[in-house]
Amino acid sequence: MIAPNRPHLVVVGNGMVGHRFCEEMVARDGHEEPRLAYDRVGLSKYFSGTPVADLMLGTIEWYQEHGIETHIGDRATAIQREQGIVTSQRGEAIAYDRLVLATGSAPFVPPIDGVAKEGVFVYRTIEDLAAIAAYGQKARRALVLGGGLLGLEAAKALVDMGLETTVVEFNTRLMPR
Known part of the structure; x- marks a missing residue:
């Protein structure tokens, strides 16, 4: 659910920086990843039996509670700056007032x-x-x-x-x- 009286912010990417940015926006009250953000620095914990869920930085419920709509596993394929629209691989047109590119590294x-x-x-x-x-x-x-x-x-x-x-x-x- 998106609050109607707030500017519509789109964050492309949901790695550590994208998730941290969302946390900061929530605190101020104001992608292609196949899953929600997780801590890449702590990935070695996976080998010692840490469940994937424990590596996650947030839950889908956290995003929902803060009015953040997620598009997990749906790559952004085009940005139309003049129209304020991000188009996804699945053909979804997502309108924005502000756009943050937090796509991580390769x-x-x-x-x-x-x-x-x-x-x-x-x-x-x-x-x-x-x-x-x-x-x-x-x-x-x-x-x-x-x-x-x-x-x-x-x-x-x-x-x-x-x-x-x-x-x-x-x-x-x-x-x-």
């Missing part, structure tokens, strides 16, 4: 031979983690490309799975940013 996959082979994963979504966990059950060793925060979280998760794990960082130190 994992960097270096152009290295072999990155498109079986057993090579990115560490970004809960679906990625499920694939890593399934593959990890038949593996002995793992290599993580990237020594940033998520790379080190991935390495910890792999160690917790009992895999001999190596981290390769292209910079001169871990956590370069």
Whole structure:
């Protein structure tokens, strides 16, 4: 339900920043993700048995209680600024007075031979983690490309799975940013 006397705000994206933005708007009273926002930094908890629901930043009820309409799994495909409309992949036209783009980032996959082979994963979504966990059950060793925060979280998760794990960082130190 959208309050009729408020400007209609559309937030494209529902990752950590998109969810935090919604929280801030609610506090002031004033997408393509397949699920509601979850904490990407804490994804390694998934491997220790933390249920997906416990990784979520909010519930569908939270959004509903605050008058926030969600379009989970429906990618924004066009923005018509002059008309104030976002069009979704399903063909829905969503009017707005203000628009926030909080679409998150994409994992960097270096152009290295072999990155498109079986057993090579990115560490970004809960679906990625499920694939890593399934593959990890038949593996002995793992290599993580990237020594940033998520790379080190991935390495910890792999160690917790009992895999001999190596981290390769292209910079001169871990956590370069």
